[in-house]
Amino acid sequence: MQTPLRIRISWPAGHLTATLDDTPTAQSLTQALPLVSTARTWGEEVYFDIGVSVSRETGARQVVEPGTVAFWTDGPTPISQGAECRLASPCNVLGRIDGDPGLLSTVRGGDPVRVELVDA
Template identity: 45%
Template sequence: MAKVKISVGRIVLHVDLYATPTAQAVLAAAPFESRVTLWPGEIYFQAPLRAGREDDAREVVEPGEIAFRPEGEVIIIGYGPTPCSEAEEIRFASRANVWGRSGDDLTRLAALEGGELVRVEPVVEVEPA
């Protein structure tokens, strides 16, 4: 399974990629850097990739899922309820392509400050000898 690492501030997220065109586009674009923007319950940042909206794009994601919004070409990481949410769900302002999942604690993202450097890089797994 392909993976990427997203580092922002002191936080490192390990992301398992789904088998989607957007996941392949993220992997092909990595490594890249951007600056983080904050919105209540999520962070997002520009990504140097183009991907159309996938048929299964959605507004509501499960905790740990990572998405890409074609409008604005941004990667979105939700960690809690947003102003668009109903109850405790993680709901984005518009449908986004869900391309990966992290098992790391995303609630740590709430401590970030806007403008922090974010780096996305591929994880190369070494086969045991």
């Protein structure tokens, strides 16, 4: 059985980890790590460029649960309705935040964000 891939996402006010699914997009992301980017926010959503270009996967979704780690192939423009997390177009789901995704509320637009693999 393969060990799940985990990443650490860090910003000035905190950090969290996420467990990635075994998908082509997640594999492309892990090959680009470690990386540093600049955070952007839209409501309660946090997004940033990772410098990776991939195609939309068959299982791409437009509505996701809070705490979902996703990759927008078309670029981020969230259009949530009510309490849902709705993206402007389907995204490739990479995995889930480990623990409380509410920690992301401390990310501010313009914060540096570092993404790296967690040592197994």
